[in-house]
Amino acid sequence: MILMPKPSLLDVMDTEKIYSFVEKAITAKLGFVKDRDYVIYEDEVVIIDESTGRMMEGRKWQDGLHQAVEAQDTVPITAETGQAAKVTIQNFFREYVHLAGMTGTAIQAKKELSKTYELKVSRIPTNKKCIRTNQPARVFISLEDKWHAVALSIKNMLDQKRSVLVGTPSVNASEELGDILKKLKVGHQILNAKYHEKESEIVSLAGEPGRVTIATNMAGRGTDIKLHPDVRKNGGLHVIATEMHSSARIDRQLVGRSARQGDPGSFQFFLSMEDEVLRVHEKSKRDKWIRSAKPDKQGEMSGSWISLFRKTQKKLEKSHRKARKMLLKNEKQKTELYDEMGIDPYLELTE
Numbered sequence: 001m002i003l004m005p006k007p008s009l010l011d012v013m014d015t016e017k018i019y020s021f022v023e024k025a026i027t028a029k030l031g032f033v034k035d036r037d038y039v040i041y042e043d044e045v046v047i048i049d050e051s052t053g054r055m056m057e058g059r060k061w062q063d064g065l066h067q068a069v070e071a072q073d074t075v076p077i078t079a080e081t082g083q084a085a086k087v088t089i090q091n092f093f094r095e096y097v098h099l100a101g102m103t104g105t106a107i108q109a110k111k112e113l114s115k116t117y118e119l120k121v122s123r124i125p126t127n128k129k130c131i132r133t134n135q136p137a138r139v140f141i142s143l144e145d146k147w148h149a150v151a152l153s154i155k156n157m158l159d160q161k162r163s164v165l166v167g168t169p170s171v172n173a174s175e176e177l178g179d180i181l182k183k184l185k186v187g188h189q190i191l192n193a194k195y196h197e198k199e200s201e202i203v204s205l206a207g208e209p210g211r212v213t214i215a216t217n218m219a220g221r222g223t224d225i226k227l228h229p230d231v232r233k234n235g236g237l238h239v240i241a242t243e244m245h246s247s248a249r250i251d252r253q254l255v256g257r258s259a260r261q262g263d264p265g266s267f268q269f270f271l272s273m274e275d276e277v278l279r280v281h282e283k284s285k286r287d288k289w290i291r292s293a294k295p296d297k298q299g300e301m302s303g304s305w306i307s308l309f310r311k312t313q314k315k316l317e318k319s320h321r322k323a324r325k326m327l328l329k330n331e332k333q334k335t336e337l338y339d340e341m342g343i344d345p346y347l348e349l350t351e
Contacts, residue, residue, distance in 0.1 A: 036169070132266065273301075
C-alpha cells in the first residue's frame with residue numbers, strides 16, 4: 001500500500017464540508033448510472049428524464065452533485081447551481097386560475113387528481129374502436145435469456161411483414177439490444193437520448209414494413225406512427241415492452257403507441273428476475289425466488305410469475321403516492337408557518 005501525503009487544501013476546509021463532498025462523490029458513484037440517468041453529450045453531463053427517455057437540457061442536479069458526476073466522468077466541471085425559490089409541482093399548478101389537461105392515462109390517477117387539484121376526470125370515447133391485442137407476458141430467469149427471446153420475437157414479427165417498436169428502460173439497454181440484433185443481422189433504428197435530433201425522422205418511418213425501432217421508455221411519444229398499408233394488412237405495429245416500470249401509466253403510454261385511430265396492433269411484455277423493478281425487494285428474497293423458479297432450457301419461467309411483477313408495481317405506486325402526499329402536507333405546514341411570520345415561503349423553503 002502506498003500512503004499519499006495529505007492534500008494541503010484539506011487544511012483550509014472544515015470537516016462538515018469535507019463530509020458533504022465525500023457524500024456527493026459516493027452518491028454520484030453509486031446512485032447514478034451513465035446512459036440510464038444521464039448521458040455525455042457534447043462533453044457535458046445531461047440528465048435523462050426517467051419517464052420520457054429524453055434529455056433535459058438546462059437542468060442540473062443541485063448542491064454540487066452535478067459537479068461530482070462531471071468529475072467522475074472527467075468532463076469539464078461547470079459552475080455550481082442553487083435555488084432561487086422552491087415549490088412542489090402540485091402547488092405550482094394549483095396557482096393557475098384555470099387548470100385542465102388531456103391524457104390517455106388519467107383514469108388511473110383519478111383519485112389523486114381529485115384530492116390534489118379538485119379536478120374531475122371525464123372519459124372521452126376513442127374516435128374509432130380500439131382493436132389492440134394483448135399477447136401473454138413472458139418471464140425469464142435472466143436478462144440474457146430475456147434479450148435472446150426478444151430478438152427471436154422481433155424476427156418472428158418481421159417474418160410476418162409487420163413493424164416493431166421495442167421499449168427499453170435505459171440508453172444502455174437499447175444499445176445492448178441493438179448489438180444483439182446486429183449479430184442476428186436484423187436491421188433496426190435506435191431512438192434514445194443520444195439521437196434526439198433524429199426523433200421525428202425515426203418515428204415517421206417506424207410503421208414501415210420490416211422496420212424495427214428501439215426506443216428508450218417513451219422517446220417519440222405524442223406522435224402517431226403512420227402504418228404502411230402492408231403493415232396494416234398484416235396486423236399493424238407490434239410493441240414489445242422489455243420491463244415493467246414503477247408506474248403502470250408509463251407502461252400504458254408505451255403500449256398506446258400501437259393500434260391508434262382504429263388501426264390493428266398488438267403488444268407483449270418480456271420480463272426477467274433481474275429487472276430493475278424487482279430491486280426494491282431484498283437481495284436474499286430475490287435469490288430465494290430465483291432458486292425456487294423452474295425455468296425451461298430457454299430460461300423461460302411459468303406465466304404465474306407475472307403476478308409478482310404486478311404486485312411489486314402496485315407497491316411502488318402506493319409508495320410514490322404516499323411520498324407525494326407527505327411532501328404536499330409538509331409544504332403546507334411550512335407555508336402556513338412562514339405566512340404567520342410574514343416571510344415569503346417559496347424563498348424560505350430553499351434552505
